[in-house]
Amino acid sequence: MPTKRPLIAIVDDDESMREAIKGLLRSMGFDAEAFSSADDFLRFSHIRRTACLVTDINMPGMSGLDLHRRLVALGKSIPTVLITAFPEKNVRASALGAGIVGCLTKPFGEQVLLDCISSALALNSGEESGS
Template structure:
C-alpha cells in the first residue's frame, strides 16, 4: 500500500504532464468514485467526467492514456462518443463498461476499436489489467505518431527537385532512369539522391522506402509534389 501511495503521489506532482492518465466517463457518481479510488490505489493518474460533453471539453492528452467509458450516458451514448473520437484519437484505447451487455452491442464496440467490453459488476484486477494493456498500446501509438511527425518534418525540408528524385527512387527506378524522367544528368541525380538520404536521415534505400510508406504518399504524388 505504501508503494502504491508513493507512486500515486509522484503522478499527482510535477510529473502530471508526462504520467499516463486514465479517463473515466460514467454518469453514476458512485461508480466514478469507485473507479477513481481503484485506479489511484493502483498508482495511476485518473480524471473523471459525468458526461460525454464534459469529457469532450477536456484538452486532448499527449501522454499515454485510455478511456474507461460507460455505454449509457445522459447526453451522447458511449458508442456515439466512440464513433465521434475514433478517427482523431487513435492513441486513446477505449474500455467499455455496461450494466446490461448484449452481443450486438459488444460486437459493434469491438469492431469500432474498443479493447475490452465489461459488464457490471466487474472484477477489479481484470479491469486494471485491461487498463495497463490499454496504456501500453497508447504509448506505442504515441511513439509511432512522433516518429511519423519527425519523418514528415524531414520530408518538408526537401526541395522540389529532391522530392521528385525521392519519389522516383523509392518507386524502384535507377539513377539513369530517374535522370531520364526528369531531364537531368545521372551525376545530378546522384547529388540530389545523396542530399535526400542525408536530409531524411536514411541509412539505406530500404530505409527511404520505409519512410515513404510511413508518409503514406504514393510515389507518383511524391514525384510531382510542390510543382
Template structure:
C-alpha cells in the first residue's frame, strides 16, 4: 500500500461513513468522507482520490450515476459499491459501469479490504 493512497467514502448514513473511515484509517489510509455524490464532486479532493467507496442508493445522484459521470470526464479512479439493497440487476449494472466490487451491507471488514486491495492494484495498473 502506498502512503499516498487516498480513499473517498460516500454514504448518506453518517454511521457507515464513520465505521469505514475508522477501519481504513486504522490500516494507514488517508480517508475523506462525503454525505453525497454532489458534496464529493464539489470537493477539491475528488480529483486526487485513489479509490471511491460509494453507496449505490444516495439522494439526488446514485453511486452508479456518479461513476458514469466521472468516467465521462476522464476519471479512472476505481469504484467499490456498497448497498443495503444488494439486488442482482443493480450489481450487474454497477459491474458493467466499471465497479471493481459490489458489497451488500452489512459486509465483513476483510471483504472490504480485499476489494480495496484489488481496486488499488487496478488503479495502479491504469495510471501507468
C-alpha cells in the first residue's frame, strides 16, 4: 500500500495566492487543498489528516491566527505557517509560539515557504514517533 503524501491545507481569501501556493505544493509532490475562509477549512472532512496549515493572517471573518487557536482549542493542533501582506511586529511576536512554524510576509520566495513546510512536517513526524 503506498504511503500517503503529506496533506497541506492553504487558507487564504486571495484566490491568486491560494491557487499559486496549491500549484507549487502539488508540483513538489504534496497533496494540497485550498480554502477561501477559515470556516470552509473547519468544515473540511480530512482536517485530522492535515499535516501543515498555510494560512493568511488577515481574512474576513476568522483570521489565520484565530483559526490556529480554534484548532488548538479543538484538540487538532496542526503546525501552521502564517502569511500576511501586512506585517505587524506585535502580531508576529504573539503568533510565533506553540505550533506556529513561520510568519512570512507577502511576497515571499517559494523556497522560504517550502522550508517552513519542511519544519512543520518534521515537527509533525517528531510528535508521531514520540507518542
